[in-house]
Amino acid sequence: MVFTQLLINGLIVGAIYALVASGFSLIYSTCKFIHFAHGATIAFSAYVLYFLFSILNLNFGFAVILSIIFASLLGYGMNIFVYKRLRKRKASNVILLLSSFALLILLESLILILFGADVKTIGYINVAKGLEFFGAIITPLQIFIILISFILLIGLFLFMKKTKMGKAIKAVSDNKNVAEIVGISSEKIYTWSFIIGSAIAGIAAILISLEQNLAPTMGTNLMIKGFTAAIIGGIGSIPGAILGAYLLGFAENFGIWFLPSGYKEAIAFIILFIFLLFKSRGILGIKKRGEKE
């Protein structure tokens, strides 16, 4: 049945968008600015995986772990070398946003130089026969992606609720000044947000690379989806981002019931534009940095 197939497709992309959006939202919730270069973290990690596995022929599991570590390091590096410096100079949100664009372009161009513009594939999992599920087809890999995403997000949820670090992150996210008074170093929390958020991005990169091809602009595209999801759900709210991601996934797939399929990508831009205009706080959103009544 078409409906079920679209539903399942929505679940699959939603799962990936949820990973992208949650990592991004984690960073936004503490640092309170739009780290658009998050997309570059995803793209670069995917290419690193390609390099380690398909070119250097390292063991796949080993390559995966190294790629995730790389993703964290990249996020950490961007924070230390660029964002921290800007924060020290009291840069506004606008400057931080522009610098995140510069980073995105910088890294994407680097990928182009190192790997070329042609599309790459990581041929680890062969295209398996799809399983039938209520009249729709889903491959084992796709089931795997949905499950991993789900498990990871549960893990993130538990981390935020139960661990000391998670609670500290929530504290800085709610009220940085009060958190500092009780002894939490906001700089440290920013660093950890980048490390964890970027690691999640790394995992997203791996899942995407297994299912789809790699292209140098994959980062920008995913970031737009992730950002749109975060806006739908309410920027700064991780559960919101996850909700938004699945909603976006469904909207994209059901949208092409009405629109020519070429416009699938455009659905995200249109939704983004509409939400920014009408509901910039999103469904579960929080206040922006410095927002007054």
Next chain:
Amino acid sequence: MIEEYFIHLLILIGIYLILAISLQLSIGFTGLLNLGHIAFFAVGAYTSALLTLNGFPFCIGLLLAGLIAMLFGFLLSWPTKKLKGDYLALATLAFSFVIYALALNWIGLTRGPLGLPGIPKPSLFGFVFSSNFSFLILTVIIALISYVVIKKTVSSPFGKVLEAVRDDELAAKVLGKNTFKMKTYALGISAFFAGIAGSLYAHYITFIDPSSFTLLQLIPILTIVIIGGLASLRGTLIATVIIILLPEPLRFIGFSSSIIGPARQIIYALLLLLILIYRPKGFFGRVNLK
């Protein structure tokens, strides 16, 4: 031929200058961080290309490129009613992605990814600007007119109202200025000139496709506007020359063209980062980015 190469560079400088000063009007003078400026460029290019490919004279193509782009500029003023700063930037960016998606998918109009080849060289009063040198003259004239008009605009009382809207919109409102209208005009004028630049670009390269109008193409323009300095037209002019010329030595080091493209972007991105970190006002800037 060395001359052909320099003529080519000068033409690029002319086109980018128009793009940069029109974006400067929006960002530096009115305080509207419009990251969708490339959309106006695209609209202008496609309008002029389609009109001339269907038999209309170049002057109509050029004029309508500006006017239709201006309409899109008016359209984009709507988000400025409620959004500011980084959120406005993202809404305008989303807008430019929507335009890109339209260019890519509205195959009936734009031929999608195939693009529009064979765009005729401009002709005015029977004279065809077929040589690059004559095209350079055309570009210089149009760039000069654009610069003068925008300079006059910002030095006029109207220009001061725009700066007031940038510095403190609420205070401007309370002095009786309809700030939404002012922002609409600013975006409209900014879009008009970007559209003109688009027309020039289309008739110079004689082929356009959606890939010429993405976020990547915005980066040099944005870098120029910020490095030159906000609210400084002179700074924008100087920055345009430097930014266009700076990566050119790469050609002579023997890199292949597939490397030069991304290498240029890396240079621009690095410059942008350095300026944002160490001198966000830019070199001739009068105003800070808010």
Next chain:
Amino acid sequence: MLEISNLKKNFGGIKAVNDCSFKIKENSITALIGSNGSGKTTVFNIISGILKPDSGKVRFNKKIISEKQPHEISNLGFSRLFQQSRLFDNLTVKENLHLALNNQDTFFLKSLFKTIFNKEDNKKILELAKIMEIESFMNKLTKNLSYGQKRLVEIARAVLNPHKILILDEPTAGVNPKLRKEISKLLINLKKRGDTILFIEHDLNFTLKIADEIIVLDEGKIIAQGKPNDIKKNKKVLEAYLGE
């Protein structure tokens, strides 16, 4: 001339303005006083059209203006001074003042073919600049002025803005005694010229000297209204102030 009726405004549960009503007579100087947080600036913001009231109306010469936009209200004859400095930082004093004079500058084509400063406008500005002693720094960018200088420019800007009524939020805040005297002289002269003035102040001496009528606000409600002498003796007012 100006009539506030049953104005109410909440901010997330806090009643900033709680059923406020008063009338301002033409060609009078009225002071709105009260402790911090009593809702005075909120009332001003509602009058200026910056905030919309939750309920209640603002009438100007019998016409309801509470639903209008700030620039529309300004053009009906309101001129506003803010508590915090709201000058155009990157423009000069002269440019700040010119922006106040009229709205001819909002017409793009008209303004393109004019020079910025025409003689008549220049004269008006220079005259007021002389009276307010801000001539000497007319060409300085306002971001480079001292606090007191900024305040003077803001008042000059509000005065130059064509108006029937001046709404001033703490005109003498943070200003030295000499300047305070100048400002009180200015306001009295403006009244002589036919202006109507409504201002917020914390400095009671300043207020008692020049106001014809005083309205006292406490926690969003009016607790007293009348001539300065009556207010001085009013028990409720003394309580509200001493209780701070």
